[in-house]
Amino acid sequence: MRISALTESDRADWEPLWQGYLTFYETELADAVTDATFARLVAGDGMHGAIARDDEGRAVGFVNWLPQSSTWTTGAYCYLEDLFVAPDVRGGGVGRALIAHVRAWAEDAGCDQVYWLTADGNARARTLYDKVADLSGFVHYQITLAPEPA
Template sequence: MLEIRTVRTEDHAVWLELWQGYLKFYETELSDDVTQYAFDRIVNPASGLDGAIAWQDGHAVGLVHWLTHQATWSRGDYCYLEDLFVSPGARGSGAGRSLIGHVRDRATDAGCAKIYWLTAETNTRARALYDQVATRSGFIHYQLSL
């Protein structure tokens, strides 16, 4: 049975393993201090960054992080689903769909107007799920690093 619950301080080791899997999937590296800073914010309710871990038979199989922010096009806040990762052995198990559902429930409870997220064009397996649970916006993502 799949259980999803808020990331806790004592989850650091399992969260870190999932986080490193996520970074590896996207072929990126972050310094240890940035990773620790992210975790510290995720477990701090006052930070505005939230996270949950999916557990299957006592094993952590996925993670999700999100935040809400004010919007100019809505009275309700928007929810940005920033990170979603399911370990390779648990893909296709429904964990990704359940993690998105968890964020949807939290965003609904918070009165958000919508949830949005980004993914790589090449992330075809995840995009197949996203096409089932959400509407593709048609927007193109740009960024300016500072």
């Protein structure tokens, strides 16, 4: 397996994975949001993305992350926002490798922490997360201000 930064040439391989991710979370986004997200990930301007490919070059997963300032440290935190692995290769180490990729990036960038959220019922992913990270015990709240049109 090979993990590399997203480039413009990855769009055709990334998008079906992205759509699978959105379907998993029962979400639809307008095409303009997907287009803008991909452009920002490729630009690496505040947001970062990587794609995992198997030995045959097939895209099998992706991860997106961004650094952010924190009031609890002089350094930054790294928010792992999106992680998706193709269903047919789950359990084969792709998710673990993508998380390790972000961790390495965050360490190189001087971040003090990598963190992420997942759905409470995402049992399969949580099995992995419990092995590679500590459950924080925090409960997530949100106020949606301007939902994107689907």
